[in-house]
Amino acid sequence: MAIIDFINFYIVPGLLLGSIYAVGAIGITMVFGILRFAHFAHGDMATMGAFIALAVVGLFGVTPWTALPIAMVLTAILAVGIDRTFYDYLRKRPAILTVMASLGVALMLRSLVQVIWGVDPQTYQRGIVRPDTYFGILLRPRELYTFLSVIVIVVALTIFLRASKWGKAMRAMSDNPDLARLSGVDNRMVTLLLWTIVGALCAASGFMLAINTELTPMMGWFLLLPMFAAAILGGVGRVEGAVLGGLIVGMVEELSVLVMPGQYKAATAFVILLLILLVRPRGLLNGKVL
Amino acid sequence: MKLKTTAGLIASLLGAALIAAPAQAQDARIALLGGISGPIAAMAPPMIAASELAVKQVNEQGGIGNGGTLRHVVGDSACNPQNATDAATKAVNIDRVIGIVGPHCSGAVLAAANSVAVPAGVLMITPSGTSPQITAIDDKDLVFRTVPSDDYQGRALARTIKERGMAKVAVAYLNNDYGKGLAESFKAEFEALGGEIAGYSAHEDGKASYRSDLAQLARGGADTLVIFDYGDGTGLTLLRQALENNFFTNYVGADGMKSDAVIRELGADNLETFFTSAPVGEASESLENFRAAFSAAGGNPDAIFTTTAYDAAFLMALAIEKAGGDRAKLSESLRAVASAPGEPILPGEWAKAKQLIAEGKDIDYKGAAGDHEFNQAGDVAGNYAFFKVSGDTYEAIADMK
């Protein structure tokens, strides 16, 4: 196989898939890190975000990429609302109850998507797009935009977390919640910020998946487990770890077909997950152990 | 004590349900069970709508028996055995149906037939359960299907595309009973004919990317990709990614791919080398009758399995009419109305059929998806045509032998 084919048909799709996983995994790892629970509604929240973008495209006739920021804001508001309504009052109780609540939210979101938008697969823009060539590498505009958006999101988030007062407060909360509270960090504010960011990231990951494939009510649910694998692989609570984990999971999934039958592609994420839990439960970048 | 409370709760809820459902003696009740929620959620509503069209036509053209109405309930089999048996049990015991059209998925059919329909003596016709396992059910002649076992279609498709000069193909199939059944029979026949399978792989539902799968398939040098999947599911993603990357020249699907979603989302211009097979009736007016009626009713005749779903419901109604509503005679009557010889009845011709039955004449339903000459096991032989995309719809370009 020519190197260029290998890049075009295995590496680039792997990176693309990995980028989508990464954006979702960042949210999961942040919820894990700060609120200490596995957020099972993450995938369905991504679905919701993707469909909200579809609604924005339909209502205002804007291009999908213009709809994305709007969808991110709306999904962020939704995420904050969900937290206030369904998770917040469980904060002092065992984490399992919040996990269960998030499972319930997942079901409710999926059902809403089915009722509002129906069950047919849909796309933002009809037709197919053949790729452009950049030094032999085949890329479609939407793929280019996806990569760019992921970079923008990761850089912006990193700057926010490293340089801003509240970003640092969020890291502090993830690092050592008791001490953060002793330092006077307001829990509620951090939680509000967290869900704003998580909601926006969910919308982004759902949107990117949808624009590269189709929108279906189950799309996010299928995304959930690879995203968990990515978050744990990178190290819980580590944003850069989630990105790394996402890229690795995406890449390994795409490359797995070289050595395994295609129907086991879905298993690769879990195998990676189990291996990492066994060998290095803190993840590649030394995350938290819950 | 708790048991009593629970039982009381069940009883009161059921009571409420029953009050809401008055039954009249001369009416006949059937159930339409479909995978409304679950993995084939996108396919189920049009299929249900097609079956309902048959029910509507029956009632508009004289109803059942002497002034009776054909009533139906819609149940969700969710494509899994748990929900399928639940829905079938409710249909049989609470709604007192005498026939079930459905369920849609083979696993659901197996469970619902084995633990509900057959023991309870209720006739069941599935429009889309394609697994060969259904043939083997010990069914007391109560389980039928209007969709051929995937064996027929896979083989017919192999012969057709071999004839059309596609000698080296790659096969991508969805890892479920539908995809796998087609892929296996296709492969066997295609290789027997001297064709070369240059790539053969299964894929799971719901993954975000299939590009490396496709690249892997393309490595064998095949110019044609045969996709056994659903056009409003993963098959759409797969076809899109294959087209966008120019992995192959020709794309061929079975009936599952003959979905309007494919044309709607990918665009007809991009589908000039996309072909599908699908079951059709021998008399071409059969399909036309159905298409016209279903379009008029707001349905989409290109949606998957709508023809078989319509035929299943129409056949059920014919059998009920023939049996005079007698549950015990139902399967015998079904065989009578479906098989030659007899006066041909096309989709929508309920009034004519009703009159012939009343006169004691033999009829033979020639459906939108085939003639439905049931064999011993309640299976039908397939009758297929080869379709290409033309404008916003599919156009038959050849019969498949």
Next chain:
Amino acid sequence: MSHSPMSVSPATADDFVLAMENVRGGYGDADILQGVTIKVAPREIVVIVGPNGAGKSTAMKAVFGLLIVRGGTVVFDGEDITGWAPNRIVKRGICYVPQVENVFREMTVHENFEMGAFLRKGDLTAAYDRVYQLFPDLKAKRKTPAGDLSGGQRQMVAMGRALMLDPKLLLLDEPTAGLSPKYMEQIFQITRDVRDTGVSIMLVEQHAKQALAFCDRGYVLATGANRHEGTGAALLADQEVAHMFLGG
């Protein structure tokens, strides 16, 4: 007004930065503190010592609102703060350095200090200068994650973080636990330096002898109640106290 028979305070309540009187309470249903009285005067280093399970750390947490207090009062700087939430107490001017997990491990030294000053607005230059002056070792490590530092340096970061809010009273929970004698001496020295910048200090110590030797006043607790109190030197000289800690 409740008052403890043990109370032999040298001055009236108004002269103390902190006056915790006859406090009872615990984490759950059971009272761990059975009536504890501890007072800290301005610019004073007060040490709480006692055997394991005496309620030393618990007494400190009672000051900081981390306990369910079921009796007694905690008065800080003339205001009754009994039952206040920790973040309110922080704003009022008490900072607490927990025994363990007292730094943000993944954040740099400097970021730890920033977090310490989270509630402060305005120019922080003076505050940073103060901590880096107190802990010159940390100046070179300001970009190092606190988790990568040695135990003694981590303790400095923890104290520095607490000092960023410019508290009137600093609570140190076993700051020398697990440190080598050399570091222990250093921490004590730093504690004195901190006091000299005008802060009152209350600390809980496991190393009773060393701590009593360096403090201004000490309290000996046992089974959740006051046993002895006095200047460090006086307590060290006390036969009963010596017996308690030297064994035999």
Next chain:
Amino acid sequence: MELIGLANYAIFMGILIGIYALLSLALNIQWGFTGLFNAGVAGFFAIGAYTSAILTSTPALNRMGGFEWPILLGWAAAMLVAAMIAWPIGKICLRFRSDYLAIATIGVAEIFRLIIKSEDWLTGGSRGITGIPRPFGDLPYVQSQLAYLALVVIAVLVVYLLVERQLKAPWGRMMRAIRDNEAAAAAMGKQVEARRLQAFIFGSAIMGLAGALFVHFNRSITPEAIDPMIATFLIWIMLILGGSGNNRGAILGAAVIWIIWSVSELLTDRLPTEVAIQAKYIRIFIIGLMLQLVLRFRPEGILPEERKRNPVGPG
């Protein structure tokens, strides 16, 4: 006439509730009493189902078996194989703390599901296994259903009594101590690990039994039956809703959820078809909402765990 229909339906519901109650009881052993967050229920359910199916079904051409074993042997084997597979998994996974264990077990169950779907020689792949005998399957419909209900009820009863007895024994007291008190757990060290493993294996064996009861009821099994939604998460919802830590709660939760799920459809079926189809999606919403309501107003579940030392009730 109608009453017989009602009774038939009630019998059927009883059978499925019984099977789900077994799963819920098994999960209660693992989560309710031991604190093991097993989110791979479907995996052990599947192992039991397929084991019994392969061993008791009639011979098939293109897969292993069937061996036509007696049904009871098939059930015993289902429990045994589920336990045997649970042992190494527990050995490896139980060291993870709650959420990690959950995600690891989801992963294990998904791998099982993919293997079952793909390895035709063993499980019949996506076509599944048919020709599985059903005890009393030759009786007329109603009698056969009743007989099966009796079997399921006996199984639930036996498991219930067994678990209750174990809980009152020192074993159960120790399990709860381990769950509630980290320090006590740490102090007991190695022994704790062994106990947790025992609970995991015991629970998994019962999940296997539930799987076996399920396949013999349907005389067939296909991979759709082990979808994580209906074979793992639904059971979690049942247990949390019924009251984790309370065996009667576990059974009640199974009953309540299944009845709501099933009966709600009866009511929505009276609506016009388009609305009825929408209503099926809304059913999923209702289950989600129910879960939220219980978590909000009764987080210990409908029947909370009985704790002697903590008489404080909800509210």
